[in-house]
Amino acid sequence: MIKITLPDGAVKELPKGSTAMDVALSISEGLARNVISAKVNDKTVEVTTPITTDANVTLHTFNDADGKKAFWHSSAHILAQALEKLYPGIKLTIGPAIENGFYYDVDSGEHTIREEDFKKIEDKFLELAREKADFKLREVSKADALAKYKEEGNEYKVELIENLNDGEITFCDHSDFTDLCRGGHIPNTGIVKAIKVMNVAGAYWRADQEKAQLVRVYGISFPKQKMLTEYLELLEQAKQRDHRKLGKELELFTFSEKVGQGLPLWLPKGAMLRERLEAFLKKAQVQAGYLPVVTPHIGHKDLYVTSGHYEKYGADSFQPILTPHEGEEFLLKPMNCPHHCEIFKSSPKSYKDLPVRYAEFGTVYRYEQSGELHGLTRVRGFTQDDAHLFCRPDQVEDEFRKVIDIVFHVLNSLGFEDYTAQISLRDKEDRSKYIGSEENWEKAEQAIINAVEGKIENTVIEYGEAAFYGPKLDFMVKDALGRSWQLGTIQVDYNLPERFELEYKGSDNEMHRPVMIHRAPFGSLERFVAVLIEHCAGNFPLWLTPDQVAILPISEKYNENAQNILNSLNNYDIRGFVDDRNEKVGRKIRDAEVKKVPYMLIIGEKEVETNSLSVRKHGEGDLGTFTDKEFADIINKEIENNFNN
């Protein structure tokens, strides 16, 4: 007998060689019906794997993350099987489970897999799933494994196996299909009842642009058809929040082919919203001791040669601007730091002057790859809410922490609770991507780790995500479709001060090198607004929204009264517009609701006679009658609440 310890601490005694399924059966039949995967001593296994020693066992159903993973990973096997049958001769590579579903990368050879083939693939998948074939894991020697794939001519699998050790190689069989696989499957294919091929895309072998391009087929599967339908509905709803759609509908921004790819045009409502965001941050920065600076949109090429940016990005950037003067070259500003370094140098600094904090809403231009452009989240011209802090080494940690406070202030005031703080460090293997000494990097990375310590929970460390001149703390937020975007960023930099030979005089009367902190709480106004739109589905906080009030006269007779009311509300700093169209009030209400205007005031005979306001709230309906003053209080209270969350 062996002792099986369950997550709740309960211990079961079962015969040696029992499986996770036996454990489930010993608990309840219902559980046994739903259990699809298990973890034995932290290793994901099949529910049919015999357990030979005392062990901690966790049972997984589709409702938990590990269960989904096993389910989708197994689905990837079935997908691969279906693809092999439909496209003979394709070569399989890898097929993992992902956050929502799974994919399989194949070298499709002569075949092209198109959207119109999806139905065919789904049908074949379901046909194979219905065979209820068991997933069976078996150990294979390295020699045998290599032999199989060499015979098939599958260089990808050969490469994978060559990097594995003999004795740890397993194949998974189901029906007539076999794949190299580490394990972690559901019992049989029949559990998968619904599948949707989501899309096909190109993907590079081993994520390397230089290597072969494979075809990646994305899919998602479920144990019930109804779950698939619900998932697709959810996706449809998420699309309604897309900032590109809402940005157009709410008249915030647009693009023009004539102006150029990735160069957003801010419309009046969008520009006003943006100005409010800027004012909000400027206020916080004044309080935090930042000093405003303004720098030009171009700079001498030498400036970027000095900073190292030219060497790193010069070839892939907007190319230099020439002048009538032979040999003179300017670059469109791709970042503000070099300019700010020169401002620091413009006068001698004492240790008493530090930290110096230069802030600028600086518009920069980067020639992003055309395939990368995406609405407002990835553009070629954008405005950073940039600042550079020049401080003494002993001030770095404290300054860094203060910057974190500003980032929190921004995220909290705008209702972002669901963000990830990512510490972006150097690539452990490839140090050639970075400039600067080992010692400085070590110091910079440690400074971030120390500053974050005890200040932010749930941070993740990502190696290889640092900037080329220093490590970063990035604040990541997801968009409506679950794609992750970097918003705020804070970076510690020992390198640019060296390249620009920045100095201050210390208390010891010697010259010392300051440390630089780059930071942008929004990241860029463009991306921030994009993510904010998706976050609030276009229902902006009241202080930020373009129009707070729509004033809706019942008939044209009251247009003038409505205009007077708007004027008096302006005196309370409330902004809005009068809908003086020749339409019924029902129509005006509908249009204001669609435009997501937070408050509507209906003005007719009654209101004019009693000098009152009938207030309707977006999404809620009629609130009743108020005086100007009372209404202004409602608005102001709501705005106050926006900042006190």
Next chain:
RNA sequence: GCCGAUGUAGCUCAGAGGUAGAGCACUUCCUUGGUAAGGAAGAGGUCACGGGUUCAAUUCCCGUCAUUGGCUCCA
């Protein structure tokens, strides 16, 4: 940049080898209405751009540009 998809009126979209259609928006008129779409008439398109095939192309083919789902990249 790479692989796939898309491009028809201001917007959302339908359409067919014989030079285009709907709804909304817009203009004018009627209506002056009380909490999510009042009625009528009108105007609006080089069917992204450039080539090719064809008696004939917006439709089929090729290229370019843009958008888009991914990959790669992101100072």
